[in-house]
Amino acid sequence: MTAEWLKDAVFYEIYPQSFKDSNGDGIGDINGIIQKLDYIKSLGCNALWINPCYDSPFKDAGYDVRDYKKVAPRYGTNEDLYNLFDEAHKSGIRVLLDLVPGHTSEEHPWFLESQKAEKNEYTDRFIWTDFCFQGTDGLPYIGGESERSACYILNFFKCQPALNYGFYKTTAPWQKSFRDASALATREAIKDVMRFWLSHGCDGFRVDMAASLVKNDDEKKSGTSEVWHDIRRMLDQEFPDAAMVSEWNDPSLALRAGFDMDFYLNEPGGGYSTLMRDYYNNGGSIHGDRNCEDHSYFKKDAGGNINRFLGQYLSRYENTKDLGYISMLTCNHDTIRPRYSLGEEELKLSYAFIFTMPGVPFLYYGDEIGMKYLEVPTKEGGYFRTGSRTPMQWDESANLGFSTADASDIYLPIDDSADAPTVASQESDPDSLLNTVRSIIALRHQEEELQADAPLYIVCSDAGKPFVYRRGALLCVVNPEGKELDVTLPQNAAMHLQGDVLFEIGDISLREGIISIGAQSFAVIK
Secondary structure, eight states: OOOOGGGGOOEEEEEEEOOOOSSSSOOOOHHHHHHTTHHHHHTTTEEEEEEOEEEESSSSTTOOOOOEEOOTTTOOOOOHHHHHHHHHTTTTOEEEEEEOOOOOTSSSOOOOOSSSSOOTTTSSOBBOOOTTTOOOOOOOOESSSSSOOOOEEEESSTTBBBBBOOBBBSTTTTOOOOTOOOOOOOOHHHHHHHHHHTTOOOOOOTTTTTTOOOOOOOTHHHHHHHHHHHHHHHHEEEOTTOEEEESSOOHHHHHTTTTTTTEOOOOTTTTTTHHGGGTTTTTTTTTTTTTOOOOOOOOTTTTOOHHHHHHHHHHHHHTTTOOOEEEESSTTSSSOGGGTTTOOOHHHHHHHTTSSSSSEEEEEETTTTOOOOOOOOTTTTTTGGGGGOOOOOOOSSSGSSSSSSSSGSSSSSSSSSTTTOOOHHHTTOTTHHHHHHHHHHHHHOOGGSSSSSEEEEEEOOOOOSSSEEEEEEEEEEOOSSOOOOEEOOOOOTTTOOOEEEEESSSOOEETTTTTOOOTTTTEEEO
């Protein structure tokens, strides 16, 4: 049962340690988020996704959870987070927390008990072999660090032991079925965590590595899907307004498994990455390669073709449009900021596209002002991702308004370039990237036919022509090229066109069923 409020939701992702420092210690915190709720509302964002803010040793920036029910002291207290829920709700803003169900920190009390030689309640909360020198059938593992004579499975980094949801296909005696009592106990433990935060005002969860739970799963992720169906039943019965978005990147599976939304962002080789991050597809890598060919569709005169995106997206959209939502993102904490390869005008076009497409869109903090990807040393397991996690740039004061701490104490370096974008520098310019984002999001809220479940129809996607698509009775046209392009509308599209331009970037002209769209232009026409 998809939450009704998602139809008009626009999310803002906050990396809490980098958003706003309220107490001058150099690290962003929950009270800093509360201070900026009015700003978030001014963007038109009516929902938040907050990256993990739980107690952690921070070997992986909080995705190594030490206590699921305790806010990390560097961010504040549980009461601060409850207050954030309350204040956000007063402003009409929903809040999703980041759920990390596949693993914990190796310092979590569950794991500390599980690794003991003496059998106890948590012995099978994680995945262990039967002997200290026994391998794990190709799964990543650690041995020699526990009291018990066994090796344990990892879910990602060395610091993240995999929780036991069982195996779909068992091939060794130490592998337990995904329906074993121990695997069911893990499900109940995660449900308990979810109930805790939902009962205190949280509106749902973004789910980290959602497809990673059941090991040796089949291609359809049948075992993992059964886990999520079970969790979904609990939500429908106890918290029917709660929402979940999965980090799965396969909406056909994720939405059928019970998720309301599934992220669509990183898939080297085609799809969404061809729009803004085509350096993934031509010998480059996820961390970017400036020497690599880049034929991103929104990059001016780069030879991009929208059909490279549509070839994958349309089948996914048609297959899932009645099940839930595909969520496009400007960026997130794991990917290179779009400013890495796109200029301000290119960003305006790409964002206008994202916020006029079906599904539930997500805006990553700072993308609305075109924050840069910075080449900075790794922090808390970030590696190449660290450059997209630098502090929010509010104004021209010390540390660009992020913190009053000494520069040497700031969580990550501040952009010290002369042209570092800030909120303050863009507020008064109606043509700024910031105000363009505000305008297109405002239009999305105003026009139901631009919202999550309004139908999509492709009108023109021919190479050398503007891309034209329809959301209900609204026509969206985009030309990322450096020259004016014309398109003759099919009769069924032209006959219903009133000619009212509701939103415009660049120059658009209409005449007898022909749209002339200027270089690097976008429009929504009624």
